[in-house]
Amino acid sequence: MIGAIEVTPAWYLVLGAALFSIGTFGLLIRRNPLVMFMCIELMLNAVTLTFVTFSRMVRDTGGQSIVVFVLVVAAAEVVVGLAIIVALLRKRPGATADDVAILEG
Amino acid sequence: MIELVVFAVAGAACLAGAVGVVASSNPVHAALSLVGTLFGIAVLFVAQDANFLAAVQVIVYAGAIVVLFLFVIMLLGVDRVDNLRVEPLGGGQRVTAAVVALGVLGLVLATLASTGWEATGAVGEVDEAVPDINQLGEALFTRYVYAFEITSLLLVIAVVGAVLLARRVRREEEIVDPGQAERQAEVTERIARAEARAGGDGAGNGEQPASVDTTSFGASDDFVTAQRGLGSAEGAEGLPEAEGERS
Helix, strand or coil: CHHHCCCCHHHHHHHHHHHHHHHHHHHHHCCCHHHHHHHHHHHHHHHHHHHHHHHHHCCCCHHHHHHHHHHHHHHHHHHHHHHHHHHHHHHCCCCCHHHHHHHCC | CHHHHHHHHHHHHHHHHHHHHHHCCCHHHHHHHHHHHHHHHHHHHHHCCCHHHHHHHHHHHHHHHHHHHHHHHHHHCCCCCCCCCCCCCCCCHHHHHHHHHHHHHHHHHHHHHHCCCCCCCCCCCCCCCCCHHHHHHHHHHHCCHHHHHHHHHHHHHHHHHHHHHHCCCCCHHHCCCCCHHHHHHHHHHHHHHHHHHHHHHHHHHCCCHHHHHHHHHHHHHHHHHHHHHHHHHHCCCHHHHHHHHHC
16 A cells, blocks of 8 residues: 555655745744754755755756755855854854844944 | 655654754754754655765765864854753744744645646756766756856855954954963062062071072972982872972
């Protein structure tokens, strides 16, 4: 009976949507800037999973190509974001997302 | 059948990792949960014939980015446990966040359902016989070559920005010799002690403070040699004490 169930691309899309919403939830409730960053990575990965699924559905490499760009942008974003977090936490250890204003000036 | 098992296991790993990222009170545990999610997604990439992207996912994400996260956590020593029981803002912030997240989920699912779970639009021609990395390379270096070149610019800007942001700016007045205050206090204390000793001996010996000084030093030297003699019997433990006495 289980063997009769076929994994359709829709399953991947639902999984991607679920991962994205979990990432959104985490981004909204957590205050540790590092964990908020990890939630953003979660959302980016949900989107890449969706892109790869669409790429297979329409039989086109465009979806996979855009995943490469998403990877590059994610790497750049992490580098800059972690630099900001290092600067923030160096000024005030234990800083939360509410303390980003201390970097002003 | 096999695809169902792969999807179930990898999907469960993804979801469990995602929940772990959100619910871990320790940032290190959150980072390790993120590895679970990224690995599960890499497996799902393989299940969808995106082998090259799966390899890149593991190398770049699980390898480089998560290690960068852990490095920052350990470097700054912020691996403290957050108290998750306290709502940061209060006033039903978590309820609102849950409503927003469920709203996003419902919106995406409704959009997908409205198309009948089918991708519409131009159907490209993918040759199943050609490996995915060949097709991806061809697409990147022909159709998307300008975008590809611009990403290199983006990476350079990111590196410059990171160096600029994380650099510690030193001004002249901020340069402080570490331990300078302690050394200064020690020197002051030693001068005071020597003066007190010289004053006490000078009272008994008359008007020759210089000779008093040499005799007191000679006495302490004798003490050190005596300590050394003892220390050779005791082993290495006596020696640092003797050195400390002399210095």
